[in-house]
Amino acid sequence: MFFSEKRLMPALSGLQNQMSMNPTQRESFDRNEAHARKIAKMVHLVHVSSTNEVSFDELLTEPPHSIPTSDHASYCSDATRRAEDLLGLARSAYFYAGRACPAFGDLALAFEPSIENGHTVSVSSIDTGGLVHPKRYIKCEVAGTDEDAARIEFGKDCEVKGSDWRGEFARFLAGYFEPLADYWKGRPAYEDPEKVFTLGDDCRAWTFEVRFAEPQLILDRVAWTAKKSQLELLRRKQAAQPVAVPGDPISVLDQFLNQPPLNPVGSDVFCEELESWIMTKVGV
Amino acid sequence: MDNDKSWSLIDVNDVDVIGLAGSALVECGTSLPVIQRRSDKMFCRFVVGSAPLQWSPANELDRLISEGRISPFDSPVPLLLPAGSPQAEQPAVIYLNQEFMTQADVTLPAEIDGFPCTWIHLPKEAVATSASCLPKSIAEKLLDEWAEKLLTKLDEHLSEERSPASVERMLHLADLGLCAATDKSLRWRLYLRYGSSMAPDRVRRTFDSFIQREFPDCKWDFYLSEMKDVQKVIGSRGPVAAQRSPLSPIANKLHNIALCRDSERSLVSAGC
Numbered sequence: 293m294f295f296s297e298k299r300l301m302p303a304l305s306g307l308q309n310q311m312s313m314n315p316t317q318r319e320s321f322d323r324n325e326a327h328a329r330k331i332a333k334m335v336h337l338v339h340v341s342s343t344n345e346v347s348f349d350e351l352l353t354e355p356p357h358s359i360p361t362s363d364h365a366s367y368c369s370d371a372t373r374r375a376e377d378l379l380g381l382a383r384s385a386y387f388y389a390g391r392a393c394p395a396f397g398d399l400a401l402a403f404e405p406s407i408e409n410g411h412t413v414s415v416s417s418i419d420t421g422g423l424v425h426p427k428r429y430i431k432c433e434v435a436g437t438d439e440d441a442a443r444i445e446f447g448k449d450c451e452v453k454g455s456d457w458r459g460e461f462a463r464f465l466a467g468y469f470e471p472l473a474d475y476w477k478g479r480p481a482y483e484d485p486e487k488v489f490t491l492g493d494d495c496r497a498w499t500f501e502v503r504f505a506e507p508q509l510i511l512d513r514v515a516w517t518a519k520k521s522q523l524e525l526l527r528r529k530q531a532a533q534p535v536a537v538p539g540d541p542i543s544v545l546d547q548f549l550n551q552p553p554l555n556p557v558g559s560d561v562f563c564e565e566l567e568s569w570i571m572t573k574v575g576v
Numbered sequence: 577m578d579n580d581k582s583w584s585l586i587d588v589n590d591v592d593v594i595g596l597a598g599s600a601l602v603e604c605g606t607s608l609p610v611i612q613r614r615s616d617k618m619f620c621r622f623v624v625g626s627a628p629l630q631w632s633p634a635n636e637l638d639r640l641i642s643e644g645r646i647s648p649f650d651s652p653v654p655l656l657l658p659a660g661s662p663q664a665e666q667p668a669v670i671y672l673n674q675e676f677m678t679q680a681d682v683t684l685p686a687e688i689d690g691f692p693c694t695w696i697h698l699p700k701e702a703v704a705t706s707a708s709c710l711p712k713s714i715a716e717k718l719l720d721e722w723a724e725k726l727l728t729k730l731d732e733h734l735s736e737e738r739s740p741a742s743v744e745r746m747l748h749l750a751d752l753g754l755c756a757a758t759d760k761s762l763r764w765r766l767y768l769r770y771g772s773s774m775a776p777d778r779v780r781r782t783f784d785s786f787i788q789r790e791f792p793d794c795k796w797d798f799y800l801s802e803m804k805d806v807q808k809v810i811g812s813r814g815p816v817a818a819q820r821s822p823l824s825p826i827a828n829k830l831h832n833i834a835l836c837r838d839s840e841r842s843l844v845s846a847g848c
Contacts, residue, residue: 343599343644369643395621395630396610396645398598427635477627493631519598521605524755527786528602531751535777549785556789557763560597560608560668560712561623 301417301450303484304460307467310482317482320470325462327575328472332462334574336404336514337387337502340397340563348399348522349529349545351510357544358507359401361385375421379447381414384503389461390570391476391499392563393419399518400566405458407512412505415457416450417464418488419496423447431491446486452500461500468498473576475499476567511547517566520558582624583664590614592652593709594637596669597621599644600698600705602755603676604719606668609709610646611655612637622655624666641700649696653709656692670715671698671707672722672756679752680722681729688714716758723757723766726750730769734810746773764791771803 311318339359341348345366351359362368362376363383376383392400422429424447426440436442452460465472468480468489480489480498488497518526530545542550554565592614596607612619617634632640640646655667677683684695684706691714698705710718726749733746750770757763767787771779783799 343601345644347601369639371639394632394640394645396597396640398601422636425636427633429633429636479628492633493628495630519601519605519607520758521601521607521755522598523786524605524751525601527754527782528751530785531774531778531782533778533781535775546781546785552789556786557758560606560666561625564623564625564627 301452301460302446302486303417303450303468303488304463306485307463311467314482317467320481321466324470324472325466328466329459329462331465331472331574331576332458334405335390335458335461336402336570336573337389337407338392338403338566338570339385339387339401339508340392340394341399341401342397349526352548353529353543353545356507356509357511358509359385360507361505371425372421375424375447378424378444379420379451381420381451381503382412382505384414384505385508387502387504387508388419389415389500389502390567390574391495392566393496393499395563397563398522400516400563401510401513402515402566402570403508403512404514407508408502408504411508413457414503414505415452416447416501416503417452417460417498418447418450419499419501420447420450422494422496423450430488430494430497432486432488432497433491434486457500457502464500473571476571476576511544513551515554515566515569516551517554517562517569518558519560519562523553523558582622582629585629586611586613586622586655588655588657591655593622593649593655593667593669594619594652595641595646595648596671596698596707597646599647600671600673600701600707603703603752604670604672604722604756606670606712606715606719607647609655609667609669612652622667624664647698647700649707650699651696653694653696655709656694666712667709668712668715669707669709670718671705673701673703673705675703676722676752676756679729679749680726680756682722682725684708685718688718719756720759720762723753723759723762726753726756727762727766727769730766730773731810734769734772734807735813743773749773760790765806767791768799768803768806771799772807 311321341351360367361383362372387403419430424443428443432446434442434446465475468482469475470481474481483490526549530549533543533545554569555562559565590613591611593609594612595610597610598607608621608623610619611622618631619634619637620629620631622629637646641648685693687693691710693708693710695706695708698707730746730749730753733742733749736742750766750773753766754763754770757766774782783796787799788794
């Protein structure tokens, strides 16, 4: 057997059986597995910032200069906290594996895999908030007379057990995406038992959600992009800073701006630009 | 052609533009349109490209609005196509607020280059803000026209004797101009005036973090000398340039053409 299926998330627990019935899926898995492992090992974690009541520049310049966990009353919604409670998840800072999700926002940040070191990380193969939201944003077919309860059970099963989430992500990529670039540019090529991959168009149904139990320092980003208006706002904020004198520490805003954005004039399609950068970096 | 794919995936007669992606962070700019199908109320960011559109269910719209991820229009508007042009062009929502309109002295055009502009209110903004969904090239042309107006106003101020209030006003006009301008040459000219209007101790930081990244071949010394030259040229005209006469629009236009040519020569010599 090529991996143990006992403690796997739903999409992987039935994969062996699916592939035995579908030689095409087996063939693409075998062909893509090694490449998928490389991608999974390197794939960046992405966070898209919105402006709700806390603007990005406030997050950046105010201590702790971090992407907050859902403990932050205004950065994350009550719906997020409700989903965490239903699924037994800790209050978390939310990232997605390689994808800018949701793509609505003003600025996107990418982080190296190494930011996981020394942190408590939990991972699910789906956007948990969208799955168990009362309005059922993500479509699926789950067994049970009480669909809400069945969704919660399914959501719990979607949590990747153990510490090697990138190993499972590799098998997930190889098992369902053909070509592998379709994780970013398309959708899964094969159906999963709960039809999460086929009933809707929303990529959150097949994007790995990575949660940190602690806030994540924004300055740890390895790449970032933003809309032009966000860059103009940062330029304005920087210009309004007090003049530094020798010996002053470098401001957090200056430290952030020391790394150029991927596009120096900004772009309306900043999420797509960041995803393209990631695809290039991980060799897709 | 890949770009045609996104257009072929929607029925323009079944689609409305309901807002813009993200927020109106500054006084004017563009953002991707958020479109919604009339038939099933699904919505998405409309990105013209090869990737499939990511439709979300209607019941998620309120959440994204409340999180500041979508800025809604106060009523939906149809997604219009430029007559006789290929469908491949990316549409963009252009927005501007009352502060920008006052400072740039602009009004909302009913059409531009024959393309009708339907202006709609963004109800969530603290300052009255109008928006319209246009082909991206037309939206940028409009923004550049407004930025050009601000540049003309700036030059009038640059020729005046400086007071703290006038410097503050120049900085504000240059800042608004940069928020609007998309054309590279126009942005360069605005950056020269922006630097002239800033407190001197702050210019280097802006140069390093923004200007040089947009004009990677431009060195600090070159930027300084260009800034000085522009100030000298404008200053040498004295208060005449600042006084509005019946001929001033033409004079301003000629003045801008001359400055633009100067600036283009500078850009070429800087290798920008």
